Amino acid sequence: MIGKLDAIALDCPDPRALAAFYGEILGLSIAEDSEDEWVELTGPGSVDGDRPVLAFQKVEDYRAPEWPGQLVPQQFHLDIRVEGLDEGEKAVLALGATATGEHYATWRVYLDPVGHPFCLVSSNG
Template identity: 50%
Template sequence: MIGKLSAVVLDCPDPTALAGFYAELVGGTVKVEDESWVELHREGGQQISFQLAPALRAPRWPDPEHPQQFHLDVAVERAELDAAQDRVIALGATLLEGDNDGERNWRVFADPAGHPFCLCAC
């Protein structure tokens, strides 16, 4: 092993707003360094950082001309999946792809800056 993963960094046009979205989604404490760098600190040392990118070319699902670049999977109890979907949409997420009427155990969303993430039933 060469090193230890310290953070996942998302480029976005509004770091403070996107950090707030993910704080509601997965918990944690938002720390604003300045307008170009915001961190979300989570229990256990997990960190998501948000970096200002005013000209971000958001990914589109599924479109190879605008690839997803990466995505996060967020585990949710199966019985809570519908409620979790309602909450992330209320926070500004967009449903990109459903679970095919329960045939799959995940649903694909875009965060307010366009990054894809999945709510996965566990």
């Protein structure tokens, strides 16, 4: 082993807002907030230094990835496991996600408030 995963970082125009979006979906809370430039989320019961974290980094002139096109390609996406796809969809849409219309038997594709694709995946599939 060369190392351990430390953080998963998403570029965005407003780290606090995107952290709040994913924090609500995943039940995570802000662990570090560096003057609007870098925000980290950690889970319930975690202790300072618990890694990996989900982080959000401010980028000037941010350009959202294009989905499903590749003019501005996605660099990665998150899969978020949910008990029910319909209930999960209602919850993420209420928080500001956008449905892409791509629905499959066990997963669906959405865009977060700044255009990053992510999937809800059924825990029953």
